[in-house]
Amino acid sequence: GIQVEQSPPDLILQEGANSTLRCNFSDSVNNLQWFHQNPWGQLINLFYIPSGTKQNGRLSATTVATERYSLLYISSSQTTDSGVYFCAVSNTGANSKLTFGKGITLSVRP
Amino acid sequence: DAGVTQSPTHLIKTRGQQVTLRCSPKSGHDTVSWYQQALGQGPQFIFQYYEEEERQRGNFPDRFSGHQFPNYSSELNVNALLLGDSALYLCASSLTLLMNTEAFFGQGTRLTVV
Numbered sequence: 248g249i250q251v252e253q254s255p256p257d258l259i260l261q262e263g264a265n266s267t268l269r270c271n272f273s274d275s276v277n278n279l280q281w282f283h284q285n286p287w288g289q290l291i292n293l294f295y296i297p298s299g300t301k302q303n304g305r306l307s308a309t310t311v312a313t314e315r316y317s318l319l320y321i322s323s324s325q326t327t328d329s330g331v332y333f334c335a336v337s338n339t340g341a342n343s344k345l346t347f348g349k350g351i352t353l354s355v356r357p
Numbered sequence: 358d359a360g361v362t363q364s365p366t367h368l369i370k371t372r373g374q375q376v377t378l379r380c381s382p383k384s385g386h387d388t389v390s391w392y393q394q395a396l397g398q399g400p401q402f403i404f405q406y407y408e409e410e411e412r413q414r415g416n417f418p419d420r421f422s423g424h425q426f427p428n429y430s431s432e433l434n435v436n437a438l439l440l441g442d443s444a445l446y447l448c449a450s451s452l453t454l455l456m457n458t459e460a461f462f463g464q465g466t467r468l469t470v471v
Binding site: 288292332345348349350 | 361379390391392394398399402406413432445447449457458459460463464465467
C-alpha cells in the first residue's frame with residue numbers, strides 16, 4: 248500500500264516563528280488532507296488539498312502531486328498551534344480509506 | 358450543522374468482554390469509516406461502511422465487526438477484548454459519489470481494556 252512519511256517528527260518553536268511541515272507519499276493520490284489533533288484527540292480538518300495551494304489565515308498548504316509531496320506552512324505561530332499534525336492520503340479509488348503518516352509533534356513556547 | 362458525533366467518549370472494559378461503539382455521521386454524509394489510533398501512532402483504518410455494507414477493510418481480525426443503519430449511523434463491535442485493543446477509536450464520515458471526498462472525524466472513543 249501507499250506509504251506516508253512526515254518530517255520532522257518533532258518541532259519546537261518560539262511564539263511568532265514560522266514553520267514548514269512536510270509530507271511525502273509513495274504513489275499518486277486522489278485525496279490528501281492535513282489535520283491537527285487537539286489534546287482531547289479530535290482530528291481537526293485543516294486542508295483538503297490533493298493538488299494546488301490553499302490558504303486559511305496563518306496557515307497555508309501546497310501539494311505538488313507530480314513530485315509526491317505536500318507542505319503545511321504555519322506563520323506567526325501561537326501556543327494554541329501546539330499539538331500533532333497529521334497528513335493523510337488515499338489513492339485506491341473514490342472515497343477510499345485514508346493512510347496516515349506518523350504525525351509531527353509541534354510545541355510552540357511563549 | 359451537526360458534525361460527527363461518537364459515543365461514549367470513554368470506556369473501560371475487562372479483557373475478554375465485548376464492546377460496542379457508536380457514530381453518527383455529519384449531516385448529509387452517507388459513508389462511515391472507523392480508525393484505531395494507538396498511543397503515539399497515526400490512525401489505522403479498520404473498515405468502511407456505505408449503503409449498509411462493509412466496502413473496504415483494513416488489516417484487523419474478525420473480532421472487529423460493524424454495522425451501518427438506514428440513517429447512516431454506524432456501530433463498531435469488538436469481541437473477546439485484548440489488552441492491545443486499548444486505543445482511541447475514531448469515526449470519520451464522508452460523502453461518496455462526489456469528487457470531493459473530504460473526511461470529517463468525531464472526537465473519538467477512548468477504550469481502555471484492563
